[in-house]
Amino acid sequence: MIESIDIKDVATYDNQGVQINDLKKINFxxxxxxxxxxxxxxxxxxxxxxxxxxxxxxxxNxxxxxVLVYNKEFRIRNFGKGKLNGVFTLGEATADQIKVIEQKSEELKTIKADGIQKRETLEKxxxxxxxxxxDFKEATWIKVYKKNENNFKEAFIGxxxxxxFKNRLLQETTTNTSPLESFENLREKAKTIFGQQPQKIEPISQISFERILEIEKNEIWKKIIVGKADVDIAKLIQKLNINDWVNQGREYIQDDICPFCQQRTITDDFKKQIESFFDETYLNDIKLLKELKEEYSTIALNIVNQLNTIEVNQKAISNSKLDIDRFSAYLKTLLSQNTTNxxxxxxxxxxxSRSIELFSIKEQSDLLTELIFQANQExxxxxxxxTNYSREKNNLIKAIWKYLIEEYNAEITAFNNQKSGLDKGIANLDSQYKAKLLEQKKLDTEIKELSKNVTSIQPTINEINRILKSYGFLNFKIVPATEDGFYQILREDGTVAETTLSEGEITFITFLYYMQLAKGGISEDEVNTERVLVIDDPISSLDSNVLFVxxxxxxxxxxxxxxxxxxIKQLILLTHNVYFHKEVSFIDGRTKFCNNTNFWILRKNEKVTSLQSFGMDNPIQSSYELLWQELKSEGIKSSLTIQNIMRRIIENYFKLLGKYGDDDLILKFETKEEQEICRSLISWINDGSHSVSDDLYVELQDRTIESYKKVFKDIFVLTNHEGHYKMMMNLEEETI
Structure with missing residues (x-):
């Protein structure tokens, strides 16, 4: 069955909407x-x-x-296409066949009920x-976490x-193998270890001075590099000690002009002697000299950059293990020596040709290397x-959890035992429930197969025609269509009647079709399907006799x-007709309430629908009482609504008396405004065409609800019917 319906944000329902809760088997x-x-x-x-x-x-569940719904759309869907789908029922089945199907259906009902019971137990x-x-989660949070939060919160991170926290506690119960320690011991360890955690320090990179020291020791620096001695010009160059001066001047010799005196004194023989003096040995020494000098400068620059970087980085570390002062002093000396070299x-x-001896940086390099080595040791x-801190901290955390699970062991054990029992019960019931579903599906298929063999659309034709004939609809009937599985509506002369039927005839025959569909199905396997009926205003355009049918x-x-x-397991009936509502909801005249039935009233105020629930108490006693009940309702805010309710009460009541003309009543009022209101309320006297269920809307501008109420009350007072007014308004002995 449907338990509740929530309608909002559609049509006349606002974003709050209405909630139709506690739906029963029968709902009005x-x-x-x-x-x-x-x-x-x-x-x-x-x-x-x-x-x-x-x-x-x-x-x-x-x-x-x-769900089978009857409303205007149902008529359009099924009647508007010129023919109706056939409705299969068990009409052609033998008594034995029907009995077998009924037995199977009862068995299926029992299986479903058993399945529902198992499902409910499973959900429980x-x-x-x-x-x-x-409950265990809340208890552990209070009894374990809150109790130990101040001492061991660091152990609870994560x-x-x-x-x-609950999951961690249960996990530790099965995995924690730490030795058990006392609370006091754990608390003292926590004070020491759960402080500011030290961070690892990156080691200082070692610097290699080996190559630069090798270059310093090279003999090329002390060697006097001069030209070849057995050349004639060598004696003069060596005597004047101008090796380097002549070597540099060579680069400026052009043709036969001397770069020094600018005279044409350079002969080919002179050029040959100069070139012989600066031979290959000399040139190789010069090349080596330049290469070593370049390499030395590059290595020295890299070393200085690395040392400067170390100095800057270590000064930025608060807990540096390097002796910064000594390191800086050694570095400063090294820089000075490098500048001199x-x-x-x-x-x-x-x-x-000059012999030099470089300052050895070995002492400073050894001192710097030693400082870096010592720092790296620290x-x-x-x-x-x-590393040990992390290990000790982890060991402490494990020991704390071990203490907690031992202290709370009784509660943990009880919880695990109860949970294990519930898990077994759930697994067992789940298996049984699934087995019931399979059993239900198998039996349902069997019933559908049995139904296919004994169902027909002809019994539906016979039943609809019987009802039509019984209630005077003799000029048309339902017959099988030329296409198998469909109906048509034919006149007595054999012509198709769909386009010539009156509104009332269409409504009635469509409803009869719906009633048969509610008992059967469009296909053979739908005949025994459980269903819910939703019927919306089935008596529109019907006269009173058909309404009774x-x-x-x-x-x-x-x-x-x-x-x-x-x-059919549930009915939801919606109607606007008071008489029909009262008729269809009547029980037996003695029983006022039914546990299987609930009542509601839908109202629309200021274009928004609201819902009032009456439970098992039927709010519709009679159309006349309903009008008075609506009048007394505090929820009416529209002057249009209140005026029409008053008009209908006056019409319904005074029509029985029938001796008051409109002018007689109107002239009893002194003010023009009251006379105008009275005229609108008793307009039924002039045309007499309205009834209690009609909708006639008369809107007077700038009128208040209180004005209507006053004139309405005075009509009863001035016609000497104030006693009736008091009774219907529950005023008893109050003065009007």
Missing amino acids: IYGANGCGKTTISNFTYDNSDPKFNSCSLTWE ELPLK LKADKLKLEN SLQKES SEYLLNKIKEP IKKHNDIV VSTLIKEIIKNIKADTGN
């Missing part, structure tokens, strides 16, 4: 035209329509049934398990939420401490639903 919803009844029936027919995105429908066990886990090297390149010790047919369905007979 009364409401005037335009208040939203058809919106409800359309939603139950097709809740996948995008306009119903904000609406919802809840099924009992989450088991949806087939799941709810019990959830409650058990929630489990600072109730759910994660750079000058020596430049001089040697300019004057290769860094290693520090990092070993950090419709109410009788529906009351028969209500009787079967209450007795749990047949495949």
Whole structure:
């Protein structure tokens, strides 16, 4: 069955909407035209329509049934195409066949009930398990976490939420193998270890001075690099000690002009002697000299850059293990020595014949290397401490959890035992429930196969024609269409009658078709499908005799639903007709309430629909009483609505007396405004065409509800019927 319907954000329903809760087997919803009844029936027919995105429908035990909806759209869908789908019933089945199907259906009903019971028990066990886990979660949070938060919060990092803390506690129960320690011991360790955690320090990169020291020792720096001695010109060059000067001047010799005296004194013989003097040995020494000088400068620059970087980085570290002061002093000396050596090297390149001796940086390099080595030794010790700290901290955290699970062991054990029992019960019931579903599916298929062999559309034809004939519809009937599985409506002369039927005839025959469809199905395998009926205003355009027939047919369905007979499990009836509502909801004159029945009234005020629930108390006693009940309602805010209610009460009551003319009543009022209001309220005298169920709207501008109420009351007072007014308004002995 449908348990509840929530309608909002569609048609006359605002974003709050209405909630039809606690739906029973039988449900009556009364409401005037335009208040939203058809919106409800359309939603139950097709809740996948995008306009119903904000609406919802809840099924009992989450088991949806087939919903058959009767409303205007039903007539359009089924009657507008010239022929009707055939409705299969068990009409041609033998007594034995029907008995077998009924037995199978009862067996299926029992299996479904058993399945529902198992599902409910399964859901209860799941709810019990959830409650058990929630209770345990709350208890552990208070009794374990809160109790130890101040001392051991560091150990709970990563489990600072109730759910994660509970899960961690249960996990530690099965995996923690740490030795058990006392609370005092753990608390003292926590004070030491759960402080500011030291961080690892990166070791200082070692710097290699090996190559630069090798270059310093090279003999090329001390070697006097001069030209070849056995050349004639060599004696003069050596005597004057101008090797380097002549070597540099060579580059300026052009043709036979001397670069010094600018005279044509350079002969070929002279050029030959100069070239012989500066032979290959000399040139190789010069080349080596330049290469070593370049390499020395590059290595020295790289070393200085690395040392400067170390100095800057270590000064930025608060807990540096390097002796920064000594390092800076050594580095400063090294820089000075490097500057001096750079000058020596430049001089040697300019004057290769000069012997030089570089300052050795070995002492400073050894001192710097030793400082870096010592610092790295301290860094290693520090990092070993950090590594041990992490291990000790992890051991402490494990020991704390071990203490907690031992202290709370009784509660943990009890929880695990209860949860294990529930898990077994859930697994067992889940298996049984699935088995019931398979059994149900198998039996349902068997019933459908049996039904296929004994169903026919002819019994539906016979039943509809019988009812039509019984109630005076003799000029047309239902017959099988030329196409198998369909009906047609024919006149007595054999012509198709769909286009010539009156509105009332169409409504009646469509409803009869719906009644047969409610008992059978469009296909053979739908005949025994359980279903819910939603009927929306089935008596529009019907006269009183047919209205009685419709109410009788529906009351028969209500009787079967209450007795749990047949495949219709629930009825939701929506109507705007007071007489029909009273007729179809009548029980037996002695029983006022029925546990299987609920009542509601839909109202529309200021273009928004609202819902009032009456439970098992039927609010519709009579049309006349309903009008007075509406008049007394505090929810009416529209002057149009209040005026029409008053008009109908006056019409219904004074029509019985029939001795007051409109002028007689109007002239009893002194003011022109009151006379105008009175005229609008008794206009029935002039035309006499309205009845209690008609909708005639008269809107007077700038009138207040209080003005209408005063004139309405005075009509009864001035005609000496104030006693009736008091009674209907529940004023008793109050003065009007």
